[in-house]
Amino acid sequence: MIAGLLPVVLLLTGQTFAGLQLDSRKPAASEEQEPPASFRLGMGMGVSFVDMADEEALEEEFMQAGVGYDLDYPAWGFDIEVLGNISDRFRGRLGLTMNTVSGAYQEASASWEYIWLGLFTGGLAFLFGPPSTDVIDMSDMCISVEATGFYRLGGSDAVGFYLGAGPTYNSISRELRSPDTGVKGGGSSFGVLGALRLDQERTHRLLGCIPILLGVEAGYRYCPVEIDDEEAEGFTVDFSGPYIRVGNYIGL
Amino acid sequence: MIRSVPATWGRLALAATLSLLILACEDATYPFQQVSGPFDFYYVLPDSGLVSVTAVNSYLVQVRWLIENETQDQGDHSVYWDLLDDDQQVIENGLYFIRVYLDGDKILTSLFEVSR
Numbered sequence: 001m002i003a004g005l006l007p008v009v010l011l012l013t014g015q016t017f018a019g020l021q022l023d024s025r026k027p028a029a030s031e032e033q034e035p036p037a038s039f040r041l042g043m044g045m046g047v048s049f050v051d052m053a054d055e056e057a058l059e060e061e062f063m064q065a066g067v068g069y070d071l072d073y074p075a076w077g078f079d080i081e082v083l084g085n086i087s088d089r090f091r092g093r094l095g096l097t098m099n100t101v102s103g104a105y106q107e108a109s110a111s112w113e114y115i116w117l118g119l120f121t122g123g124l125a126f127l128f129g130p131p132s133t134d135v136i137d138m139s140d141m142c143i144s145v146e147a148t149g150f151y152r153l154g155g156s157d158a159v160g161f162y163l164g165a166g167p168t169y170n171s172i173s174r175e176l177r178s179p180d181t182g183v184k185g186g187g188s189s190f191g192v193l194g195a196l197r198l199d200q201e202r203t204h205r206l207l208g209c210i211p212i213l214l215g216v217e218a219g220y221r222y223c224p225v226e227i228d229d230e231e232a233e234g235f236t237v238d239f240s241g242p243y244i245r246v247g248n249y250i251g252l
Numbered sequence: 253m254i255r256s257v258p259a260t261w262g263r264l265a266l267a268a269t270l271s272l273l274i275l276a277c278e279d280a281t282y283p284f285q286q287v288s289g290p291f292d293f294y295y296v297l298p299d300s301g302l303v304s305v306t307a308v309n310s311y312l313v314q315v316r317w318l319i320e321n322e323t324q325d326q327g328d329h330s331v332y333w334d335l336l337d338d339d340q341q342v343i344e345n346g347l348y349f350i351r352v353y354l355d356g357d358k359i360l361t362s363l364f365e366v367s368r
Contacts, residue, residue, distance in 0.1 A: 054311075054312070057312055058310070058312060061308075061312060061349055061361060062363065064358075064361040065283075065284065065349060065361045065362055065363040066283050066363075067283050067284060067363055068283075107282075135282055136347070176310050176346070176347065178346070178347050178365045179282065179286070179365065180286065180345075180365060180367035181345040181346045181347065181365060181366070181367045183310055183344070183345075183346045183347070185311075227311070229311075231309055231311060231313060231315075231344065232311040232313065233311065233313040235311040235312070235313070
């Protein structure tokens with residue numbers, strides 16, 4: 001009876017027969033399984049299909065003025081996050097996310113460096129054309145702190161499927177540069193997000209030692225932020241929209 | 253003679269390439285006007301009608317009525333902007349659009365970079 005329970009105990013404690021030197025057999029597949037991770041720390045990348053209505057209006061204004069200004073979609077993001085099991089059913093996530101959107105009007109420029117490079121490379125550099133420089137350059141950045149609670153909808157021992165929501169705090173910065181000027185602005189506000197998550201529940205060992213887990217999250221965030229500047233009068237940098245992100249974590 | 257022909261062509265090609273590149277290195281001409289002080293803005297009306305001209309900043313906020321609902325004839329016109337806003341304050345450096353409306357429809361948008 002005790003011998004029968006031993007594999008279960010060892011499985012839960014994460015030890016092998018070989019580690020206890022009770023049995024020199026190679027562990028079976030079931031014995032190699034890692035215990036579920038209750039805490040994970042990691043980073044991820046994501047893409048957001050953001051609203052940016054005011055930035056689109058500015059793009060339209062540039063186009064009407066005969067300036068080929070392009071807003072670069074979608075928004076790409078990077079995040080650092082911590083996930084922890086609150087109970088069997090609930091999981092919490094705390095994340096620091098950075099998203100960016102840029103826009104530019106570019107012109108080809110043949111600088112002296114380009115000419116010299118072309119001459120020194122026997123004309124090879126000329127084949128690729130002159131480099132482009134940003135005449136007008138806009139960059140929007142949003143840094144968000146996200147606290148999300150997730151409820152487990154289902155899944156298996158291997159993966160869990162979660163539904164969650166939570167508040168966000170968003171701080172944005174905006175800069176519009178032209179050849180001789182630069183206009184900066186910023187602001188902050190609270191927002192919310194709702195998301196679905198698919199989390200790997202059992203670690204796999206990278207290089208035989210690093211316990212790695214994967215997770216995918218898709219959702220919608222609402223986080224419009226008005227620029228504080230008096231001149232802006234309600235100009236909103238709006239990173240609201242559907243998003244998807246993929247993260248990899250170290251399970252602890 | 254046989255060798256000099258390719259050499260001549262080679263020199264010509266090099267000279268042409270350098271000339272083009274040097275021309276390209278001249279001061280850039282942007283599709284907008286750079287201004288450092290008060291200036292006259294010129295525009296053409298395709299028809300006679302009620303005209304408004306406004307200046308807006310890069311947040312698309314109107315900073316100045318340059319002409320407000322004035323009847324003007326078809327043809328060339330100009331308006332003076334002293335780079336002040338409606339409160340007679342000096343505007344900040346940056347990008348500004350001037351919009352021309354004819355009978356309520358926007359017919360022209362021009363971009364200006366204001367830097368002092």
